Amino acid sequence: MMGHRQVEQATLFYEFSLERHIPTDHVLRSIDRFVELGELRRALAPFYSAMGRPSVDPELMIRMLIIGYCIGIRSERRLCEEVHLNLAYRWFCRLGLDGQVPDHSTFSKNRHGRFRQSDLLRRLFEMVLRRCIREGLVGGDGFAVDASLIKADANRQNGIEGEKGLPPEATGRAVEEYLAVLDDAAFGAATEVTPRFVSPADPAARWTGAHGGQAFFAYSTNYLVDVENAIIVDVEATTAIRQAEVLAAKRMIERSMQRFDLYPARLLGDSAYGSAEMLGWLVYEHGIEPHVTVFDKSVRQDGTFSRYDFTYDHAGDVYRCPGDKMLTTTGTLVNDGATMLYRASNHDCAGCALKARCCPKESARKVPRSIYEGAREMARRSPGRGKVGSLDDYARKSRCCLPISSVSSN
Ligand code: SF4
Numbered sequence: 001m002m003g004h005r006q007v008e009q010a011t012l013f014y015e016f017s018l019e020r021h022i023p024t025d026h027v028l029r030s031i032d033r034f035v036e037l038g039e040l041r042r043a044l045a046p047f048y049s050a051m052g053r054p055s056v057d058p059e060l061m062i063r064m065l066i067i068g069y070c071i072g073i074r075s076e077r078r079l080c081e082e083v084h085l086n087l088a089y090r091w092f093c094r095l096g097l098d099g100q101v102p103d104h105s106t107f108s109k110n111r112h113g114r115f116r117q118s119d120l121l122r123r124l125f126e127m128v129l130r131r132c133i134r135e136g137l138v139g140g141d142g143f144a145v146d147a148s149l150i151k152a153d154a155n156r157q158n159g160i161e162g163e164k165g166l167p168p169e170a171t172g173r174a175v176e177e178y179l180a181v182l183d184d185a186a187f188g189a190a191t192e193v194t195p196r197f198v199s200p201a202d203p204a205a206r207w208t209g210a211h212g213g214q215a216f217f218a219y220s221t222n223y224l225v226d227v228e229n230a231i232i233v234d235v236e237a238t239t240a241i242r243q244a245e246v247l248a249a250k251r252m253i254e255r256s257m258q259r260f261d262l263y264p265a266r267l268l269g270d271s272a273y274g275s276a277e278m279l280g281w282l283v284y285e286h287g288i289e290p291h292v293t294v295f296d297k298s299v300r301q302d303g304t305f306s307r308y309d310f311t312y313d314h315a316g317d318v319y320r321c322p323g324d325k326m327l328t329t330t331g332t333l334v335n336d337g338a339t340m341l342y343r344a345s346n347h348d349c350a351g352c353a354l355k356a357r358c359c360p361k362e363s364a365r366k367v368p369r370s371i372y373e374g375a376r377e378m379a380r381r382s383p384g385r386g387k388v389g390s391l392d393d394y395a396r397k398s399r400c401c402l403p404i405s406s407v408s409s410n
Contacts, residue, residue: 018091028092031070034131037062043123047114056102061110062124063093064102076111077104112173125235126259132231133260139228142291143253144268146225147238147245152205152217159197159207159217170200178203186236186251190244206240222248224256233262242272249273250281253288264288266382271295276338279379280372290379298368305358310342310367318342319367323352327367335368342367 022029037059044058064079067089073079083089084101095101115121132138160167166175182188187204197207199217209215222245224234234252238244249269256262266289267273267282274295282288298307310319310327319327319342327342334341349355349364359365370376 016097018087018096022088022091026088027070028067028088031066032092034128035063035066036127036131037124039127040120040123044114044118044120047118056106056110058110058114058120060093060095061102061107061115062120064089064107065111065121067092076108080104080107129231129233129260133262137229138226138231138233138262140226140262141264142227142266142268143233143256143262143264144225144227145223145249145252145273146270147220147222147248147272149208149210149218149240150221150237152199152202152219154199154202154205154217156197156214156216158201159199162195162198162207166198166200166203170203174202174204175200185247186238186244188239190239190241190247204239208240210240220245220248222252224249224252226262227268233260246273246275246278249278253286266291268292274379276370276372276376279375280370283375283378284372289382290375291382292379294376294379296376303357304360305354305365307367312369312373319369321354321358321365323348323354323358325349325352327365329369333371337371339368339370342369 040058040062048055064083067073067083068076068079071082073082080101080103083093083095090096090099093099093101129138166178178188181204195207196215197217199205199207202217205217205219207215208218210218218240220238220240222236222238223232225231226233233256236248236252238248253264253267256264269290269292271293272295274290274292276295279290279292279294282290282292300306305322309322312319316326317329321327321344325344325348327344329340329342331340333339344359344365346364349359349362352358
């Protein structure tokens with residue numbers, strides 16, 4: 001027998017508790033326990049007028065942003081729709097059943113305006129980190145550093161040749177932000193090399209083929225991770241180029257020292273951080289043991305002796321060649337003051353049976369030695385050097401600090 005839908009209109013008033021309908025094991029419940037946003041209102045106070053209509057509560061927008069980052073909703077428009085419709089999101093945002101969700105344009109305006117000017121997201125990040133330190137989750141003894149490429153919201157097909165530069169009619173927020181960081185060593189001043197293409201929609205994004213496939217416009221997000229519990233202790237965005245990533249690593253290490261008294265004894269990193277200058281900075285300036293793959297191009301491919309075939313004698317500050325002759329230095333620095341040259345004597349090399357395998361085209365062999373060679377040696381000898389899990393691994397393992405990903409304003 002075909003049944004009828006029973007439409008009952010008996011109850012006039014319903015009692016509905018959002019609290020009762022959110023499962024106890026919902027991810028937002030776990031996050032909610034640790035979200036303390038009281039300080040944020042104080043930090044934002046100077047950015048609001050004392051008069052006029054009350055604004056949208058900044059705490060509501062921050063809670064919405066946290067949902068976006070945690071659930072992976074990258075579009076502001078969609079985030080507003082989802083918060084409007086999803087009971088758990090409403091509960092997390094303290095909106096109740098009836099609360100008004102801000103319009104996506106208001107949301108976008110605040111994020112790009114007040115939130116950015118007040119450095120709100122960094123304050124929020126540091127607030128969480130401080131809590132992690134208080135709870136004893138951060139060891140502070142060993143850090144790992146790495147960078148991830150984040151694809152920019154810029155169509156690769158619309159790129160214009162870097163040599164031509166931006167057209168004069170290019171305007172807008174993205175262009176203003178690009179001009180503002182032109183002299184910043186983490187962006188415009190990171191390299192003198194002109195990129196092959198520039199995006200008029202987001203000119204600060206860098207054209208990169210670092211992933212090996214099709215090149216695209218991207219930024220780098222750099223992370224400093226405490227290895228004890230994979231807690232991210234600092235994060236910084238830069239242009240997608242190695243020099244800028246190395247600079248970000250230095251800035252993050254120094255900032256964690258200044259703001260949180262975290263003085264790591266060792267740093268893990270891949271060969272991107274293995275330049276002689278960076279290793280010297282770690283060892284000589286900060287006493288940090290580098291567990292980093294040394295960036296080394298000294299191995300010769302033409303069959304002649306490489307630098308490692310020569311033995312350095314610390315006591316005498318000389319090299320011994322495979323023919324057991326001495327290479328000495330005058331102490332003169334070359335290569336912008338970063339390298340000393342050690343030279344064998346013409347007399348020794350002229351009569352040497354190994355000359356064809358050593359310096360067939362020169363009268364005597366020269367061996368360059370970096371002024372940071374001691375730091376490079378230390379890195380070569382360190383156990384497990386360069387064994388850094390990918391950043392994504394750390395981000396996955398990280399239980400308290402969330403990687404700051406981008407949310408687009410679409
Ligand atoms: S060529 Fe000169 S530097 Fe090379 S092995 Fe012979 S003596 Fe030593």
